[in-house]
Amino acid sequence: MRGSHIPAIRGGQPVRSSMLPYGRQWIDRDDCEAVMQVLRSDFLTTGPAIAQFEAKVASYVGAKYAVAFSSGTAALHAACHAAGIGAGDEVITSPFTFVATANAVLYTGARPVFADIDINTYNIDPLCIQHLITPHTKALLPVDYAGRPVDHDEIASIAKKNGLLVIEDAAHALGASYQGKRVGTLADMTMFSFHPVKAVTTGEGGVVTTDEAYLCERLRQFRSHGVTRDPAKCEHYEGAWYYEMQYLGVNARMTDIQAALGNSQMAKLDAFLRRRREIVRQYQIAFARVDGLITPPADDDAHAGWHLYAIRVAPERLKVGRKEIYDALRAENIGVNVHYIPVYKHPYYRQLGYSAGLCPVAEQCYDTVITLPLFPAMSNQDAEDVIEAVRKVFNYYVQHGHCRDSLS
Incomplete structure (x- = not known):
């Protein structure tokens, strides 16, 4: 079913007969069998599959510890708690992300402070961070937009100079690297997401990696109601049955069903x-000379995970806005998307006192960005369909610049 009622341009026939989504999981027989083994076992949750999954993620990224959670959002919330963030604190983060990043700060009672982004990478701009630090700043929460690692050298320098922890939102960046080092070891804590459109999936799920034992312990205890069974940590240990709730945690445990899927998926991560990078190379070559289209920067010292392939529209060349291009591509059955609405522009954040104009570069990017389909299960023909549709739509608008009502 077509995602738009706007007719396809140049004669009305769309490039594809069915909608190609912007992202989709890849599940095979090995994944299904791994889940079935857990379903036939004694443990559906709090069993051995979770520890196996944590070990695989930690080993892959090179971290000492990995702690699994029910979702990426829960993992970020736990990281903020483990960092000691609370009421009266401020955390500097990017507005060009899904709302979960800033929400994790709000859950602790702290206040997100939004720093603008770099126009080329769409990642948080370290120069903007420096101007926002106050005595209330407790941590930095940068986001690896689309899987491209942030400028870790600059961010680490700022954090060290000001005594701040760095919590990296690497939901998009599992498998990415920065100057030869894998994301997952470059910040005090790093969160990865395992939503179905991410690099690998557990259905829903998240992991926080760290090299610090005390952070690992706080993460593990927080995900399970703030409870400990460790005799050495209990105030009044009574026996093998005994446990203590020492602070208000949550139930954010990953199930063994999720972990089993993750264990199987991790074998296919590379x-x-x-495959993602092959498609990106195909796109980069094809779009290099498409008038009115701005491609994302190529990999350099930051080897991206390429969770998203986000282009930008150059309205001065096209004479139309992003919406017209978006609608026209949807009419060609290319399931484009938009990532992201700046967090502070959402109604809830406006109620908290945030206002438009706070981060001009992020708003400019939002007004012009379009996410193209990119996922491993895409065939070469799928990628060629995307290329054909993008060229068709952009070339048309460069030549004609018609409003959407006249497309026929």
């Missing part, structure tokens, strides 16, 4: 990343 292959998934290779």
Whole structure:
């Protein structure tokens, strides 16, 4: 079913007969069998599959510890708690992200402070961070937009100079690297997401990696109601049955069902990343000379995970806005998307006192960005369909600049 009622341009026939989504999971027989083994076992949750999954993620990124959670959002919330963030604190983060990033700060009673982004990478601009630090700043929460690592050198320098922790939102960046080092070891804590459109999936799920034992312990205890069974940590240990709730945690435990899927998926991660990068190379070559289209920067010292392939519209060349291009591509059955609405522009954040104009570069990017389909299960023909549709739509608007009502 077509995602738009706007007719396809140049004669009315769309490039594709069915909608190609912007992202989709890849599940095979090995994944299904791994889940079935858990379903036939004694443990559906709090069992051995979770520890296996944590070990695989930690080993892959090179971190000492990994702690699994029911979702990426829960993982970020736990990281903020483990960092000691609370009421009266401020955390500097990017507005160009899904709302979960800033929400994790709000859950602790702290206040998100939004720093503008770099126009080329769409990642948080370290120069903007420096101007926002106050005595209330407790941590930095940068986001690896689309899987491209942030400027870790600059961010680490700022954090060290001001005594701040760095919590990296690497929901998009599993498998990415920065100057030869894998994301997952470059910040005090790093969160990865395992939503179905991410590099690998557990259905829903998240992991926080760290090299600090005390942070690992706080993460583990927080995900399970703030409860400990460790005799050495209990105030009044009574026996093998005994446990203590020492602070208000949450139930954010990953199930063994999720972890089993993750264990199977991790074996395919490198292959998934290779396929994403192949499609990106195909796109970069094809779009290099498309008038009115701005491609994302190529990999350099930051080897991206390429969770998203986000182009930008150059309205001065096209004479139309992003919406017209978006609608026209949807009419070609290319399931484009938009990532992201700046967080502070959402109604809830406006009620908290945030206002438009706070981060001009992020708003400019939002007004012009379009996410193209990119996922490992895409065939070469799928990628060619995307290329054909993008060229068709952009070339048309460069030549004609018609409003959407006249497309026929």
